[in-house]
Amino acid sequence: MYHTMSATPTDVIATKSEWTIQDHPKANEDIPISLLIKDKSNQPIQTFDTVHEKKMHLFIVSKDLTYFSHIHPKYKGNGEFDFTTSFPAGGDYKLISEFTPKGGGDPSVESHWVKIEGQSAEVKALVPDQNLTKVVDGKKVTLSFNHLMAGMTVHLNFTISDAASNQPLKNLQPYLGAMGHAVAISDDVKKYLHIHPMTTEGNGPKVTFMTIFPEKGIYKVWGQFQHAGKVFTVPFVINVPK
Ligand SMILES: [Cu+2]
Structure with missing residues (x-):
């Protein structure tokens, strides 16, 4: 996955993530989600830089990119972040988290797909805007x-x-x-x-x-x-x- 803060070369610390979400999450319900950020040797990363006022920025999008949300999970310590969110309809959503382990230059990105049960929204093809x-x-x-x-x-x-x-x-x-x-x-x-x-x-x-x-x-x-x-x-x- 590409991710960049600017046009300068990236200096990103390699990470892994473990996401925890209940079984059968449903649309329009509050869903608690947590993620554990680990280093390459599976040790939780302890310290994160505050970047743009937050230790983690998280974006949630539906697969057709109709739905977009930008939230800030809470740091619990020992590499673990959590947040509660709800999803507007059934379907697949990608959770994209961005954070900078202490000592990293550019942010690391960890993402995860979740399947939400419930009535699906109409899937819309992405068509470039004629009018910007x-x-x-x-x-x-x-x-x-x-x-x-x-x-x-x-x-x-x-x-x-x-x-x-x-x-x-x-x-x-x-x-x-x-x-x-x-x-x-x-x-x-x-x-x-x-x-x-x-x-x-x-x-x-x-x-x-x-x-x-x-x-x-x-x-x-x-x-x-x-x-x-x-x-x-x-x-x-x-x-x-x-
Ligand atoms: Cu943010």
């Missing part, structure tokens, strides 16, 4: 690129305005220690990129992220930003050419 402007929670967000191509550094620009007044938003708030966060996942749910803003360019209206899409293909990208104390998430489906 969306309105979410009263914000109008446009995604643009300097040069979108697999294997090359790309700048993703999110430009945000108030949907009602069309005025550029210049008072975004830091969310988890940055002016925004973005995650990209390939349509086969195999490639995962957590992308942080390049620089602090004030508080909007434009937030630029830098990454490298490792291969051509269709990706879903979620940008997350905070305004007036509320986090909003804007998804885009893009086709990254070779």
Whole structure:
């Protein structure tokens, strides 16, 4: 699995994970889940760096990438994290955790598929967006690129305005220690990129992220930003050419 914080080479500590979830988890119920992070020799890793204000960031997506959730498991000690979540429908979900063992440079990623019982949601094919402007929670967000191509550094620009007044938003708030966060996942749910803003360019209206899409293909990208104390998430489906 690819994962990168930026376009610099990665320096990742090898890890293993053990996930614990009840038998027959069902949709729309609170499901406690724990995961144990171990090193290559199966010893629990004890100490994790706090990165973007948390020791672990965890993303939950449905197999068709319709559902997306970003949560922060609690560190219990001795390598164990836990959280409780619910799933909106039956089906397969991927849990993607990102954390940095002390001494690691870039974050490690451990993921796990879970099968949730219950009525399945309609599975939607991932179709690239024709229009890269969306309105979410009263914000109008446009995604643009300097040069979108697999294997090359790309700048993703999110430009945000108030949907009602069309005025550029210049008072975004830091969310988890940055002016925004973005995650990209390939349509086969195999490639995962957590992308942080390049620089602090004030508080909007434009937030630029830098990454490298490792291969051509269709990706879903979620940008997350905070305004007036509320986090909003804007998804885009893009086709990254070779
Ligand atoms: Cu997070």
